[in-house]
Amino acid sequence: MISANLSAIFYLISGVLFILALRGLSSPETSRQGNFYGIIGMVIAITVTFLSIGNFASGFIYVLIFLLAGGAIGAFIAFKIPMTAMPELVAGFHSLVGLAAVFVAISAFINPQAFNLGSPGDIKLASLIEMSIGAAVGAITFSGSIIAFLKLQGIMSGAPITFKGQHLLNASILVSIIVLTYLLCVSQSSNLFWLLIAISFLIGFLLIIPIGGADMPVVISMLNSYSGWAAAGIGFTLENTALIITGALVGSSGAILSYIMCKGMNRSFFNVILGGFGATEQSTKETNKEQRPVKSGNADDAAFLMKNASSVIIVPGYGMAVAQAQHALREMVDTLKKNDIKVSYAIHPVAGRMPGHMNVLLAEANVPYDEVFELEEINNDFANADVAFVIGANDVTNPVAKTDPQSPIYGMPVLDVEKCKSVLFVKRSLSPGYAGIDNDLFYKENTLMLFADAKKMTEDITKNL
Amino acid sequence: MEIDPFIFRLSIFILSIFIGYYVVWSVTPSLHTPLMSVTNAISSVIIVGAIIAALANLDGTIFTSSSLFGYLAITLAAINIFGGFLVTQRMLAMYKKKKKDK
Numbered sequence: 001m002i003s004a005n006l007s008a009i010f011y012l013i014s015g016v017l018f019i020l021a022l023r024g025l026s027s028p029e030t031s032r033q034g035n036f037y038g039i040i041g042m043v044i045a046i047t048v049t050f051l052s053i054g055n056f057a058s059g060f061i062y063v064l065i066f067l068l069a070g071g072a073i074g075a076f077i078a079f080k081i082p083m084t085a086m087p088e089l090v091a092g093f094h095s096l097v098g099l100a101a102v103f104v105a106i107s108a109f110i111n112p113q114a115f116n117l118g119s120p121g122d123i124k125l126a127s128l129i130e131m132s133i134g135a136a137v138g139a140i141t142f143s144g145s146i147i148a149f150l151k152l153q154g155i156m157s158g159a160p161i162t163f164k165g166q167h168l169l170n171a172s173i174l175v176s177i178i179v180l181t182y183l184l185c186v187s188q189s190s191n192l193f194w195l196l197i198a199i200s201f202l203i204g205f206l207l208i209i210p211i212g213g214a215d216m217p218v219v220i221s222m223l224n225s226y227s228g229w230a231a232a233g234i235g236f237t238l239e240n241t242a243l244i245i246t247g248a249l250v251g252s253s254g255a256i257l258s259y260i261m262c263k264g265m266n267r268s269f270f271n272v273i274l275g276g277f278g279a280t281e282q283s284t285k286e287t288n289k290e291q292r293p294v295k296s297g298n299a300d301d302a303a304f305l306m307k308n309a310s311s312v313i314i315v316p317g318y319g320m321a322v323a324q325a326q327h328a329l330r331e332m333v334d335t336l337k338k339n340d341i342k343v344s345y346a347i348h349p350v351a352g353r354m355p356g357h358m359n360v361l362l363a364e365a366n367v368p369y370d371e372v373f374e375l376e377e378i379n380n381d382f383a384n385a386d387v388a389f390v391i392g393a394n395d396v397t398n399p400v401a402k403t404d405p406q407s408p409i410y411g412m413p414v415l416d417v418e419k420c421k422s423v424l425f426v427k428r429s430l431s432p433g434y435a436g437i438d439n440d441l442f443y444k445e446n447t448l449m450l451f452a453d454a455k456k457m458t459e460d461i462t463k464n465l
Numbered sequence: 466m467e468i469d470p471f472i473f474r475l476s477i478f479i480l481s482i483f484i485g486y487y488v489v490w491s492v493t494p495s496l497h498t499p500l501m502s503v504t505n506a507i508s509s510v511i512i513v514g515a516i517i518a519a520l521a522n523l524d525g526t527i528f529t530s531s532s533l534f535g536y537l538a539i540t541l542a543a544i545n546i547f548g549g550f551l552v553t554q555r556m557l558a559m560y561k562k563k564k565k566d567k
Contacts, residue, residue: 011513018507019484025492025500028560035499035553038507042546049513059520059527066519066536067512070543077544078551086498086556093505093549096541100511103538107518111531114521115514126471224501231508236474238514244474248481250504253489257497349494356497360556363495368563374494 007052008241010044015245017041022249028369045242083364084321087220087353091149094223098141098204101230102197105135108237109193115238121188127237128188132181134233135193136200141226143204148219151208152353158213166210167274173203211272214318214395214434216353217261218272225254257355264349264375266401266412294430294442296449299460302424305448307465309386311342313378315415316358317351319392319427323454326365329391332462333367339465344381345372346415348396379416388420390441391454394433399440409435423447426457499556506549512542 017037024034050060081089108131112118117127150156177199184192211219232247262269306312314333320326333343345367351358362372382388390397397417400407417423418441425447432438441447450457492500518535528536 014510015481018510019488021503021507022485022488022492022500025496025503027493028496028557028562031496031499031557031560032554035503035550035557038503038553039550042507042510042550045510045513046516049516053517053520059532062527062536063516063519063539066539067543070540071547073540074544074546074548075551078548078555081552083556083559086502086552089548089552090498090501090505093502093545096545097505097508097511100509100515100538100541100545103534103541104511104514104518107521107531107534107538108514110534111518111521111529114517114531220501224504227508228504231511232478234511234514236471236478238517239470239474240513241474241477242510243513244478245481246507246510248478249485249488250508252482252485253500253504256486256489257501260494260497347495354498354501356495356500359495360498360559363556363559363561366559366561369495369560370563372495 002048002051002054004052007048010048011240011242012245014041014045014048014242017044018242018246018249022253041242083360084324086360087216087357088149088152090354091145091152091220091223094220094227095142095145095149097227098138098143098145098223098230101138101227101234102135102142104234105131105138105237106193106197109135109190117237120190123188125185128185129181130233130236132184132193132196134230134237135197136177136181137226137233138230139197139200140204140207141223141230143201144208144219144226145204145223147205147208148216148223151213152216158216160212161209166206170203170206173199173206177203207273210274212434213353214350215265215272217350217355217357218258218265218269220354221254221257221261222273223254225251225258228252228254261350261355264413266409292443294449295447296451298450299452299457300464301448302450302457303461303464305422305424306336306341306387306389306461307339309341309421311344311385312336312387312389313382313385313420314343314345315388315390315393315397315417316345316347316362317391317393317396318353318357319394319454321352321357321361321392323392325391325455325458326361326367328455328458328462330362330365330367332458332465335462335465343371344378346375346378346382347372348375348393348415349413351393351396375413375415382416383419386421388417388423390417390423390425390427391458392426394427394439395435395437397439397441398433398435398437400437403440407437409437417441418444418446421446424450426450426452426454428453496557496560499553502549502556503553506546506553509542509545509549512539512546515539515542
């Protein structure tokens with residue numbers, strides 16, 4: 001058994017290693033080392049916990065069994081999961097952190113002596129507040145992530161679910177959580193504690209159902225942030241530095257990602273959270289626009305255009321992930337490169353269903369990361385490029401965002417695809433994208449629509465090159 | 466008068482938020498997905514609390530209502546720790562630079 005001071009120092013060390021783990025992600029070269037620091041930090045934290053308990057002879061074996069059982073499941077999932085399912089996986093993992101936080105809080109509430117927090121019915125006030133925050137935020141994270149998971153997985157429709165009085169209901173539940181926490185602190189009643197957890201589960205569920213599928217990048221980042229705050233809440237209860245540091249890191253990380261995603265859509269955080277975006281509002285405007293002429297072509301035309309180009313910019317979007325077209329795309333690009341055509345990739349911040357989604361898929365298809373560029377880096381290059389190849393993206397290329405103040409996406413940063421000499425737009429039909437608005441790009445003089453499945457079309461183009 | 470230890474923990478917390486803020490802004494956008502999976506893994510350090518809960522007052526009985534929640538939390542956190550770090554590793558291994566002599 002080691003002293004409390006010594007174990008606190010080790011927890012601090014593991015906290016620092018976690019900071020280094022995130023720090024490593026500033027570039028792909030250092031990132032693998034960063035991940036390694038994270039693993040070391042975790043090993044230290046777990047080992048020190050065992051050592052600080054000391055007297056654990058018989059229970060130790062059970063802890064090990066549960067630990068390894070969970071570990072085996074986790075490892076299995078990590079190796080089996082396809083890269084296109086990464087958003088679902090992350091949402092699923094968030095839900096587990098949330099539920100673990102709830103369980104730890106429950107355990108601390110039932111048996112406060114184990115954590116030096118007082119005795120049942122007489123828990124220290126500060127600990128009780130921290131515990132309640134940890135449990136409530138954890139429960140919200142859990143049920144919110146489950147909904148996000150179901151929507152991403154397609155088990156639940158990605159369409160926003162809205163009903164009358166929704167915001168009023170949510171607001172009153174949030175208020176009642178605060179009131180309940182107060183009452184709990186006054187009475188120490190276990191019934192109130194259970195009720196608090198129950199309605200926190202409920203509000204997590206209600207908060208996410210009105211948010212549509214393409215807003216998931218914000219939702220996932222937000223839940224990421226919540227899982228951090230839940231961990232920090234528990235960290236305060238347990239007086240554990242590693243947990244407090246980690247919770248703060250994860251909390252701010254998720255918050256920054258949400259901010260970046262909202263900025264990528266030019267929408268306020270509250271606008272996203274209140275939900276219902278892109279549901280039906282635009283239907284009237286669309287009907288009188290429908291009859292505009294569109295130029296459509298086949299793989300042969302597309303191959304011809306690209307063969308005569310000297311530079312091509314590829315704009316991938318969620319559709320590429322759905323069609324699993326990333327490998328076919330890379331093969332096409334390889335062929336282009338053999339013909340001395342310069343190819344680069346342009347990624348919009350909100351392309352896909354989570355931050356960095358497209359980058360991972362391209363990396364999976366062996367696309368070198370120094371050919372992949374962010375919006376600000378590449379946007380000026382469109383004017384000098386010969387062909388833009390839009391595959392599975394839609395709203396993020398819509399020039400309306402720059403020209404029509406009436407449009408719901410007005411002001412959103414978009415890729416200046418229309419400045420290219422010609423645009424190839426792979427899409428299954430003319431249907432509008434997530435925002436529910438028509439893409440002006442379809443009707444431009446220099447746009448050629450390629451109506452087909454993204455993967456099939458890409459393969460056909462490669463054959464014709 | 467002595468300072469409440471809570472204040473020290475609060476200081477650590479606030480300073481860590483700032484560290485997180487600056488560190489995360491320096492993360493390259495192409496690694497945002499690995500960032501999420503690794504933050505997932507490290508936030509499962511909550512397993513520390515789960516272990517304490519599971520091994521609390523071992524006076525012969527191994528499974529009490531409170532330790533049971535601890536064991537469950539251990540399992541959940543362990544899924545996350547192994548899954549989170551391994552999937553991050555898997556993703557990061559895919560990020561390669563252009564081969565020069567090709």
